[in-house]
Amino acid sequence: MSWADTLAQGLLLGGLYALFAAGLSLVFGIMRLVNLAHGDLIVLGAYLILGIGSALGISPFLAASIALPVMFALGWVLQMALLNRVLGEDILPPLLVTFGLSVVIQNGLLSAFTADSRKLPIGPVEAHSLPLGPVTVGVMPLITFGSAIAVILILNWLFYRTALGRAFRATSDDAVTAQLMGIRPKQIFGMATGIALVVATIAALYLGARANFDPSIGPARLLYAFEAVIIGGLGSLWGTLAGGLVIGVAQTFGAALNPEWQILAGHIAFVAVLLVRPRGLFPRAQD
Amino acid sequence: MAILSLQGVSKSFGALKVTDDVSFSLEPGEALGIIGPNGAGKSTLFNLITGNLRPDAGLVRLDGRDVTGETPMQRCASGIGRSFQIPQPFDHLSVYENLLVAARFGGAMTAAEAPAACMDVLARTGLAHLADRKAGGLPLLNRKRLELARAMATKPRVILLDEIAGGLTDAECGELVATIRAIHSEGTAIIWIEHVLHALTSVVTRLMVLNFGKMLMIGAPEEVMAAREVREIYLGLDA
Numbered sequence: 394m395s396w397a398d399t400l401a402q403g404l405l406l407g408g409l410y411a412l413f414a415a416g417l418s419l420v421f422g423i424m425r426l427v428n429l430a431h432g433d434l435i436v437l438g439a440y441l442i443l444g445i446g447s448a449l450g451i452s453p454f455l456a457a458s459i460a461l462p463v464m465f466a467l468g469w470v471l472q473m474a475l476l477n478r479v480l481g482e483d484i485l486p487p488l489l490v491t492f493g494l495s496v497v498i499q500n501g502l503l504s505a506f507t508a509d510s511r512k513l514p515i516g517p518v519e520a521h522s523l524p525l526g527p528v529t530v531g532v533m534p535l536i537t538f539g540s541a542i543a544v545i546l547i548l549n550w551l552f553y554r555t556a557l558g559r560a561f562r563a564t565s566d567d568a569v570t571a572q573l574m575g576i577r578p579k580q581i582f583g584m585a586t587g588i589a590l591v592v593a594t595i596a597a598l599y600l601g602a603r604a605n606f607d608p609s610i611g612p613a614r615l616l617y618a619f620e621a622v623i624i625g626g627l628g629s630l631w632g633t634l635a636g637g638l639v640i641g642v643a644q645t646f647g648a649a650l651n652p653e654w655q656i657l658a659g660h661i662a663f664v665a666v667l668l669v670r671p672r673g674l675f676p677r678a679q680d
Numbered sequence: 681m682a683i684l685s686l687q688g689v690s691k692s693f694g695a696l697k698v699t700d701d702v703s704f705s706l707e708p709g710e711a712l713g714i715i716g717p718n719g720a721g722k723s724t725l726f727n728l729i730t731g732n733l734r735p736d737a738g739l740v741r742l743d744g745r746d747v748t749g750e751t752p753m754q755r756c757a758s759g760i761g762r763s764f765q766i767p768q769p770f771d772h773l774s775v776y777e778n779l780l781v782a783a784r785f786g787g788a789m790t791a792a793e794a795p796a797a798c799m800d801v802l803a804r805t806g807l808a809h810l811a812d813r814k815a816g817g818l819p820l821l822n823r824k825r826l827e828l829a830r831a832m833a834t835k836p837r838v839i840l841l842d843e844i845a846g847g848l849t850d851a852e853c854g855e856l857v858a859t860i861r862a863i864h865s866e867g868t869a870i871i872w873i874e875h876v877l878h879a880l881t882s883v884v885t886r887l888m889v890l891n892f893g894k895m896l897m898i899g900a901p902e903e904v905m906a907a908r909e910v911r912e913i914y915l916g917l918d919a
Contacts, residue, residue, distance in 0.1 A: 558781070
């Protein structure tokens with residue numbers, strides 16, 4: 394495999410990591426909540442798609458379109474019933490609660506689906522590839538990457554062009570003053586977590602289509618997502634995409650040198666970026 | 681009927697009584713000034729009116745309806761607007777977006793009517809040329825104007841102004857007072873906490889003096905300012 398191929402594979406893999414990270418970035422940006430269960434919620438989304446697909450005998454893509462509103466509702470309920478109660482000045486309670494949630498989801502999935510690894514049956518499209526100039530890329534990684542760009546574009550539009558997005562930003566700036574403007578922060582947070590889980594479900598589709606998953610892989614996805622968000626700079630969605638790409642490229646180059654170095658190379662790239670740019674590549678102008 | 685009334689409202693922070701049995705009512709379209717030394721409980725009184733604080737005792741009524749248990753969002757929707765002593769704009773939003781948020785959520789305007797209403801408020805507060813600037817970078821006068829503009833965009837029937845003239849030059853203060861007078865002349869009721877007395881007394885028709893959380897006096901500005909106890913406590917004159 395040529396270096397150009399490796400780079401292309403890395404960039405496309407980075408699209409998947411950006412999808413892992415976008416929901417995390419959104420929730421952190423709006424309510425300063427670090428959701429330690431984000432990776433497990435992605436895995437939960439993958440099992441939901443698998444379950445809907447096999448129960449109704451439909452393709453994972455159709456199943457995902459049913460899973461999206463379900464996961465939105467789950468996010469809303471999760472925020473309104475649980476996370477809103479622990480948000481406050483102290484950042485420890487939300488960390489503990491989402492950590493607990495992570496354990497609950499992992500063990501719940503374990504008893505429901507066993508520890509066997511599963512994969513979403515996406516059919517022949519999995520093997521298709523396209524020649525793209527000097528490199529050849531798989532159709533699924535390309536769709537994944539395109540989806541990541543589309544998700545970031547839509548989230549940016551939502552954030553900067555709609556009334557809901559302005560309410561997100563206003564609440565993020567100052568939740569107390571936002572209330573005096575008639576905004577209900579708890580409902581705004583509910584919408585945000587709902588949207589974050591919609592993005593997580595899109596990520597779950599491509600995660601499950603790309604590789605095997607089992608109930609225990611959530612925390613590792615959370616770690617990649619975290620690194621992507623931090624590399625990109627907190628609060629910037631395009632930065633999160635860039636962060637995903639950095640980790641994806643580092644991992645594929647690491648793997649090309651020695652298959653055992655894949656994961657390590659991603660983490661080294663993370664540390665290297667932080668050494669040079671402690672606030673990430675695209676930090677918000679004023680914070 | 682009074683648009684806003686407080687009845688026996690008290691609030692303590694620990695052993696400190698910051699609001700002590702305050703009762704008054706505000707008629708529709710009236711302008712009431714509040715003065716008092718630092719720490720007299722003026723801003724706390726605003727927090728009790730907006731619902732950011734719940735009183736330990738007493739009632740807050742809007743149009744005769746008890747709203748003591750209502751949240752700040754509900755009271756904003758019922759027509760209470762507020763500007764803060766220390767301006768608190770949404771720093772990462774543009775000036776125009778700050779108003780849009782207030783108009784769409786607090787003023788319950790539709791997406792179609794909000795832009796025109798916001799541009800109108802921007803023009804009246806002298807901010808039109810700064811519409812697309814990030815609120816975070818504005819200097820003090822424009823931050824104060826934005827506080828006022830944002831409160832106006834929620835379409836309030838009572839607007840609470842907290843030391844909006846403080847820290848401004850005479851000329852800047854004059855502009856702001858003209859804007860406030862214009863808002864008042866359109867029928868919006870005003871409660872205004874201010875240390876800059878000549879600005880205050882050029883607008884308000886009644887004046888309240890707070891000291892240690894207690895309402896010391898309320899009445900016509902000239903009567904209040906002439907009262908001996910007010911001069912002693914507020915202006916710090918000996919005997």
